[in-house]
Amino acid sequence: MTIELPFIVAVDGPAGSGKSSVSKAAARRLGFAYLDTGAAYRALAWHALASGLDLSADAPEDVSASIVELLPSFAYEIGTDPDEVRVRVGDEEVTDAIREPVVSAAVSRVARVPEVRARLTELFRSIMLATERPGIIVEGRDITTVVAPDAPVRILLTASEEARIARRTAELGDAAAGAGASLKRRDRADGKVVDFMNAAAGVTTVDSTELDFGETVDAVVGVIDDGRAQTTRSTS
Ligand SMILES: Nc1ncnc2c1ncn2[C@@H]1O[C@H](COP(=O)(O)OP(=O)(O)O)[C@@H](O)[C@H]1O
Numbered sequence: 001m002t003i004e005l006p007f008i009v010a011v012d013g014p015a016g017s018g019k020s021s022v023s024k025a026a027a028r029r030l031g032f033a034y035l036d037t038g039a040a041y042r043a044l045a046w047h048a049l050a051s052g053l054d055l056s057a058d059a060p061e062d063v064s065a066s067i068v069e070l071l072p073s074f075a076y077e078i079g080t081d082p083d084e085v086r087v088r089v090g091d092e093e094v095t096d097a098i099r100e101p102v103v104s105a106a107v108s109r110v111a112r113v114p115e116v117r118a119r120l121t122e123l124f125r126s127i128m129l130a131t132e133r134p135g136i137i138v139e140g141r142d143i144t145t146v147v148a149p150d151a152p153v154r155i156l157l158t159a160s161e162e163a164r165i166a167r168r169t170a171e172l173g174d175a176a177a178g179a180g181a182s183l184k185r186r187d188r189a190d191g192k193v194v195d196f197m198n199a200a201a202g203v204t205t206v207d208s209t210e211l212d213f214g215e216t217v218d219a220v221v222g223v224i225d226d227g228r229a230q231t232t233r234s235t236s
């Protein structure tokens with residue numbers, strides 16, 4: 001019996017570059033699964049805050065050890081159907097709660113802990129390989145470099161900081177105050193842990209600054225189609 005492995009597409013990029021919305025739309029079009037890895041870091045930050053940890057910028061350095069202690073009780077679940085992405089921690093549905101500004105402000109503190117990254121990387125790999133669809137688009141910050149460096153298609157989705165802030169602000173509507181400053185702060189903090197601004201060797205950059213949403217999805221699906229055609233040629 002041969003086991004068919006899913007076709008893996010890795011997508012990285014800074015906050016607001018369109019990773020989740022574009023990856024989801026591309027996955028729908030291709031009949032692929034979709035994995036939002038940022039949701040796991042957000043859910044762990046939510047769990048840490050719910051457990052009473054101080055994750056503010058001036059939190060004591062030993063909060064890292066307290067975060068690591070939470071890992072065994074972190075009962076995380078996420079769907080990979082692009083039409084139905086639900087996130088749970090234990091019995092709690094946290095799909096919306098993990099997008100709250102309080103979680104966005106705390107998440108980089110959790111994401112910089114090496115034990116957290118190692119544990120979540122393992123989890124992402126097991127979710128990725130378990131999909132029953134022919135492929136999966138996995139998006140985050142270190143997917144092209146750490147989680148799936150051997151993926152046959154790896155994309156860095158970028159856009160100018162100005163475009164990213166304008167999009168995030170439009171998306172948040174009345175709740176947009178401070179969104180620009182918060183996005184810049186988070187990119188600066190996350191950028192100390194992984195480089196998601198420069199494409200690693202073999203990674204294709206899609207810059208969406210001058211593209212509308214549909215054009216960006218077309219560009220990403222185009223890169224995936226080329227990668228699938230090449231893989232078919234090299235295995236036949
Ligand atoms: N090329 C684009 N043109 C206009 N808006 C876009 C484009 N790509 C994404 N968006 C919008 O920008 C916002 C941020 O995108 P999102 O997918 O949440 O980014 P990320 O997951 O990288 O943080 C969303 O409202 C999305 O619909």
Ligand SMILES: Nc1ccn([C@@H]2O[C@H](COP(=O)(O)OP(=O)(O)O)[C@@H](O)[C@H]2O)c(=O)n1
Binds near residue numbers: 016037186
């Ligand atoms: N592969 C990943 C994905 C997210 N993250 C962390 O998780 C946070 C939330 O990721 P996200 O993808 O939901 O962020 P946005 O969609 O808001 O840009 C990031 O700010 C990083 O701190 C990470 O460290 N590595």
